[in-house]
Amino acid sequence: MRPHHRLRDTSLVAGAAVAVAGALLFGAPRAAAVPTETVFPIPIAGISAGVTGLLSAGHFYMTATPDPDTPGITRVGPYTGVFVHWRNISTxxxxxTYLDNPGGTQVRTGSGTVVAAITVPDGPGTRILALLPGAGAWSVP
Known part of the structure; x- marks a missing residue:
């Protein structure tokens, strides 16, 4: 082995040691925890009847936003008047949960991987016929 290769290898090891020691002594910068919004990949699709009685087809996407500062809690929304059928597959x-808050509804899912299906209520007085329930999965800290 040539002498200048030994010097390079020694410099790399010394540099890594200094970086690790600096992180241990002075503390590594902390990452800021921000909520991550998950848009459900499968939208709710259906037909609705307006106040005039005319039919229209449409779809919408639901979102789930866990908050890293409150473990086990997820805000689901933004739409109202639908059911969220959820299962934490880790626990x-x-x-x-019935969504009734226009800003989103908090759901206590617990920490882990959560899967959900979104359905529209049916029965007398319902003006929406869901052809495809929405679905998605997300991770809750």
Whole structure:
């Protein structure tokens, strides 16, 4: 091995040691925890009847936004008047939540990977016929 290769290798090792020691002594910069919004890849698609009785087809996407500062809580929205059927596949917990807040509804899903289906209520007085329920998955800290 030539002498200048040894010098280069020694410099790399010394530089890495200084970087690790600096991080340990002075603390590494902390990453800011920001909520990450997940848009469900499968939208809710259906037909609705307006106040005039005319039919129109449409679709909309739901979102899930877990907050890293409050573990186990997810805000689901922004639409109202639908059901969220969710299951935490990490813990086995599950439930159904009716979304009634235009800004989104908080759901206590627990930490882990959560899957959900979004359905529209049916019955007398319902003006929406869902042809495809929405679905998605996200991770909750």
């Amino acid at each position: 086995g917990e599950g439930g159904i």
